[in-house]
Amino acid sequence: MKTIFYIIQKEFRQIFRNKGMLPIIFVLPLIQLVILSNAATFEIKNIAFAYIDNDHSSASRALIEKFNASTYFNVLTHFPSEAKASAAMLKGEVDVVLEIPRHFERQLQKSKQAHLGVTINAIDGAAAGVKNVYVTQIIQTFNQHIKVNLLQPSDMLSQPSTINTIPLFWYNETLNYKTFMVPGILVLLVTMITLFLSGMNIVREKEIGTLEQINVTPIKKRQFIIGKLFPFWVLGLGLLTIGLTIAKLIFNIPMIGSLALMYFYTSIYILVVLGIGLFISNFTDTQQQAMFISWFFMVIFILMSGLFTPIESMPKWAQIITEFNPIKYFVEVMRMVMLKGSGFMDILPQVTKTLLYALIMNGLAVWSYKKTS
Numbered sequence: 001m002k003t004i005f006y007i008i009q010k011e012f013r014q015i016f017r018n019k020g021m022l023p024i025i026f027v028l029p030l031i032q033l034v035i036l037s038n039a040a041t042f043e044i045k046n047i048a049f050a051y052i053d054n055d056h057s058s059a060s061r062a063l064i065e066k067f068n069a070s071t072y073f074n075v076l077t078h079f080p081s082e083a084k085a086s087a088a089m090l091k092g093e094v095d096v097v098l099e100i101p102r103h104f105e106r107q108l109q110k111s112k113q114a115h116l117g118v119t120i121n122a123i124d125g126a127a128a129g130v131k132n133v134y135v136t137q138i139i140q141t142f143n144q145h146i147k148v149n150l151l152q153p154s155d156m157l158s159q160p161s162t163i164n165t166i167p168l169f170w171y172n173e174t175l176n177y178k179t180f181m182v183p184g185i186l187v188l189l190v191t192m193i194t195l196f197l198s199g200m201n202i203v204r205e206k207e208i209g210t211l212e213q214i215n216v217t218p219i220k221k222r223q224f225i226i227g228k229l230f231p232f233w234v235l236g237l238g239l240l241t242i243g244l245t246i247a248k249l250i251f252n253i254p255m256i257g258s259l260a261l262m263y264f265y266t267s268i269y270i271l272v273v274l275g276i277g278l279f280i281s282n283f284t285d286t287q288q289q290a291m292f293i294s295w296f297f298m299v300i301f302i303l304m305s306g307l308f309t310p311i312e313s314m315p316k317w318a319q320i321i322t323e324f325n326p327i328k329y330f331v332e333v334m335r336m337v338m339l340k341g342s343g344f345m346d347i348l349p350q351v352t353k354t355l356l357y358a359l360i361m362n363g364l365a366v367w368s369y370k371k372t373s
Helices: 002-017 021-039 058-069 082-090 104-111 125-150 153-158 177-208 210-215 221-249 259-281 287-303 316-324 326-340 348-368
Strands: 047-053 073-078 096-100 117-120
Touching: 021 177, 021 221, 047 058, 047 082, 058 073, 058 096, 058 104, 058 125, 082 096, 082 117, 096 125, 117 125, 177 221, 177 259, 177 287, 177 326, 221 259, 221 348, 259 287, 259 326, 259 348, 287 326, 326 348
Parallel strands: 047 073, 047 096
Antiparallel strands: 096 117
């Protein structure tokens, strides 16, 4: 125990002695949490909207006013022709163009139907789909309003009753995207810092030559590895604490579940990350190599974790691969506990898989570390 304590004390001194690393460990992740939580959003707002009004009637003006009143659309200008509107979309100045045909109002009054033309920039297919939904909703609202004005007294008797739906949103009543993203971004930062630091730790000892001196001492492998990894385990929990504080004070993220349960799971998850970092450092000779390999796996883990895109939308083969992604389980647990108030039995599958992952990765890390005398 004295040997382990000595190594832990040495590691903490080495971390806090490096003044250049302290901002990277504590300050930059907090700045990233604030910036990414505001910037990383799939909400589509301020859509550049233009229109071609060939009718110039009260009905066409009422329809345009519907778009102007929406918080999602930024009505920019009116184009006199379709050619000019297409040129503006080609330059990226406009995202959506609405074309109102001639005799729009007359057709509504005469035949109770009319056609509209909507052109959407679909380079980003997902965003185009969302824009299409917004446009459709506004047109449907306008349609219901105009239909009431065009109904004749005789039509009222044959008009069927309408069905109104009142949605009930659970876990994120205000539909605030930050509520969804902040727990995931916090997972990302805790993972990145602990993985990169642990991945470069033993490599740094190799580069400065102190690892050879440690290897000829009677220190056992498990003592050396525990002493090396424990400081980063503590740092990971410290980053979680600071991140949760910012999430509550700045973003007002609800924390319905147990904080103790979040710390319990995080303490197991960090062991997985530290095991991966140590395993990588055992097979690299420079910090640049360790950083490159860590970042390579980090990008894959992040993109396939469900942090930004739902796992259910991935191909079946990709969903199978995500079962081996530890970040996926951390993201699920943080959102379940923070937003849903899930208990231990609810996250037991994730806890079991993460614990098994920790045992395997740390076992491989200990096995792959070669201590020569």
